[in-house]
Amino acid sequence: MKIMYYPGCTLKSNAKNFEDSTLCSLKELGVEVEELRRWNCCGTVYSLAADDLIHHLASIRNLIRVKEAQADTVMTLCAMCYNTLKRVNERVKADPESLAKIHKFMDEEKISYQGDVRVRHLLEILRDDITFAVVATKVSRPLKNLKVASYYGCLLVRPKEIGLDDLENPTVLENLFVSLGAHAVDFPYKTECCAAYQTVDKPDTVAERTYHILTSARDRGAEVVAVSCPLCAFNLDHRQKETARKFPEFKKMPILYFTQLMALALGCGEKDLRLDLHYVDPKPLLQEKGFV
Amino acid sequence: MRTTVSKRKIRDRFVQKVEELSGQKLLACYQCGKCSAGCPAVSQMDILPNQVIRFAQLGLKEDLLESKSVWVCASCYTCNVRCPKGIKIAEVMEAVRQVLLRKRCDHVEVQKLSAEEKAGVPAIALISNFRKFTS
Ligand code: SF4
Ligand code: SF4
Numbered sequence: 001m002k003i004m005y006y007p008g009c010t011l012k013s014n015a016k017n018f019e020d021s022t023l024c025s026l027k028e029l030g031v032e033v034e035e036l037r038r039w040n041c042c043g044t045v046y047s048l049a050a051d052d053l054i055h056h057l058a059s060i061r062n063l064i065r066v067k068e069a070q071a072d073t074v075m076t077l078c079a080m081c082y083n084t085l086k087r088v089n090e091r092v093k094a095d096p097e098s099l100a101k102i103h104k105f106m107d108e109e110k111i112s113y114q115g116d117v118r119v120r121h122l123l124e125i126l127r128d129d130i131t132f133a134v135v136a137t138k139v140s141r142p143l144k145n146l147k148v149a150s151y152y153g154c155l156l157v158r159p160k161e162i163g164l165d166d167l168e169n170p171t172v173l174e175n176l177f178v179s180l181g182a183h184a185v186d187f188p189y190k191t192e193c194c195a196a197y198q199t200v201d202k203p204d205t206v207a208e209r210t211y212h213i214l215t216s217a218r219d220r221g222a223e224v225v226a227v228s229c230p231l232c233a234f235n236l237d238h239r240q241k242e243t244a245r246k247f248p249e250f251k252k253m254p255i256l257y258f259t260q261l262m263a264l265a266l267g268c269g270e271k272d273l274r275l276d277l278h279y280v281d282p283k284p285l286l287q288e289k290g291f292v
Numbered sequence: 293m294r295t296t297v298s299k300r301k302i303r304d305r306f307v308q309k310v311e312e313l314s315g316q317k318l319l320a321c322y323q324c325g326k327c328s329a330g331c332p333a334v335s336q337m338d339i340l341p342n343q344v345i346r347f348a349q350l351g352l353k354e355d356l357l358e359s360k361s362v363w364v365c366a367s368c369y370t371c372n373v374r375c376p377k378g379i380k381i382a383e384v385m386e387a388v389r390q391v392l393l394r395k396r397c398d399h400v401e402v403q404k405l406s407a408e409e410k411a412g413v414p415a416i417a418l419i420s421n422f423r424k425f426t427s
Contacts, residue, residue: 014414044420048367048386050315055423080416158369167373193332193368197420200413201400205336205364231416 002032003125004071006062008081009041015078015230017274021263022077022122024272028263029130029138036065036074044080045197046087053102059088060102063117064109073118075125077259079229083155086119086162121156122259123172123228124164132179140267142181146289148261149185149222150174151213153232154193167191173226173258180265189216194235206235207242214240214253223285226258233257238279254282264291301351306391310348313387320377321345327371327381337361341371341381348384362388363399363425389424399425 003026011019026033039062047055062085066074076082092099093115103112126135150173157163157170165172170191174184192213195206214236217225227233237255244250260273260282270292275283286292311318321342328340339347339359347356356362362385371381389399400421410418 008416009419010414010416014416041419043423044416045367045423048380048383049313049390050383051313052390078416080420154368154370158373160373191370193366193370195333196366196368197417197424198364198366199417200405200409200421201425202364205333209332230414231420234414234417 001030001129002034003075004036004066004069004073005033006036006039006042006066006074006076006081006085008039008076008078010230011077014277015233015257017260017277018077018230018233018257020272020274021257021259021268024268025259025263025266028266028268029135031125031130033075034069036062036069038065042081042084044084046084053098054105056088056091056098056102057105059085060092060113061106061109063089063119064111064113066117067111067113072116073120075120075122077122077228079121079153079155080231082119082121083162087159089115089117089119090161121164121228123156123176126176127172132175135176135262136179139180139265141265141291143177143261143265143291144181144289146182146261146291147185147221147223148177148182149187149217149220149225150177150190150258151217151225151227151232151236152191153227153229154191154196156228157191173228176258176262177226180262182261182265185217185220185222187217187220187222189213194232196231196235199231199235199239203239203242204246206239207246210236210239210243211247211250214243215250218251218253222253224254224256224261224282226256226261228258240280252280254278254280254285256282295352295355297350297352301353302349304351304353306353307348307351309391310384310387313390314380314383316379316384318345318349318384321349321379322377324376326374326376327379330370330374331365332368332370333361333364333366336364341365341385344388345379345381345384348388356388357392359388361385367424393425393427396427398427402426
């Protein structure tokens with residue numbers, strides 16, 4: 001199996017741990033990955049204003065790059081890229097008039113995009129193509145006794161047409177963790193917004209959300225929270241500094257990308273986890289469990 | 293708070309603009325309050341999400357353009373997926389922001405952010421913040 005892969009900007013910098021752990025995991029699972037050539041930023045957020053077509057161009061250009069590579073599917077990891085690329089794709093598919101206008105802004109492109117690329121998230125590929133039963137057979141280091149809470153945030157599950165699982169009670173991450181031998185912890189805040197980009201001008205709001213989200217996970221017994229979005233990861237991990245300042249009784253908790261835990265279970269080395277990119281050091285917990 | 297409702301306000305071009313930008317039929321809202329019940333940002337809002345819709349129906353332009361609510365909304369879509377009438381409240385929030393941003397009334401002034409503030413967050417945060425809060 002070979003997959004065309006769109007990394008997006010943050011996977012090449014702050015979220016290198018997300019990328020490296022994914023690439024190692026997919027290698028262990030026997031999946032060949034090819035990075036899209038000449039990709040550009042997707043725009044990070046889908047433009048909600050009905051007349052704002054210009055901001056859809058960035059996403060369409062990436063989908064054209066997929067066509068140029070003679071592929072019909074592209075895989076994303078970042079929840080924001082996934083949501084933006086997929087939503088723009090669905091919008092132009094349903095609205096040929098807008099698509100025609102968008103084309104006028106990029107007439108240098110050799111391919112006239114028709115909405116025929118499938119945008120998929122790694123989780124969908126793991127669940128639907130590889131299947132968790134097969135993932136389980138490749139586990140060499142079961143995540144025994146590790147209590148993981150899965151945090152989905154917003155953009156993997158909302159809006160409904162875009163989401164990859166049930167929008168109120170998604171379970172795809174929990175199912176993956178069970179196949180990796182971990183103990184999946186359910187908690188009520190798994191789809192509650194972390195306040196996203198408010199982190200730039202209202203870090204206090206993020207600290208408050210982080211407090212509620214992580215305290216809820218801890219109350220349910222979680223030792224670590226798994227995420228799939230680099231912005232959620234930053235807010236839930238790095239903003240714990242502000243959270244601890246604001247709420248003195250708050251106990252810090254390690255945040256990992258779900259792919260870092262998968263990579264561990266599949267036998268990848270520590271260099272593929274990039275644990276140096278975290279604010280709350282996950283190493284003591286992983287050492288205590290005997291995983292590193 | 294004293295609010296005056298008038299036919300003139302209801303017929304204001306602003307109401308039409310919000311409907312156009314959001315692609316929503318504002319009068320479809322029957323004020324059940326479900327959007328506000330699940331919104332994670334209500335504690336910081338001066339006008340609740342259901343009130344934003346009501347104010348938009350009634351053309352209470354000044355109240356909406358001065359409200360904090362549209363800037364604490366993070367487009368999480370919780371309201372959208374729960375509204376029994378299928379109204380996209382997040383799109384209405386965006387429409388109000390756009391009315392201001394298109395007059396260059398930026399919510400975040402990039403030049404006022406310190407170097408540390410900018411360096412302290414990943415690119416994904418800066419890009420999405422500027423896309424939402426600047427013109
Ligand atoms: S949930 Fe929908 S119908 Fe109910 S108040 Fe909100 S916008 Fe109106
Ligand atoms: S999209 Fe905005 S208004 Fe709607 S629930 Fe989320 S924060 Fe609240």
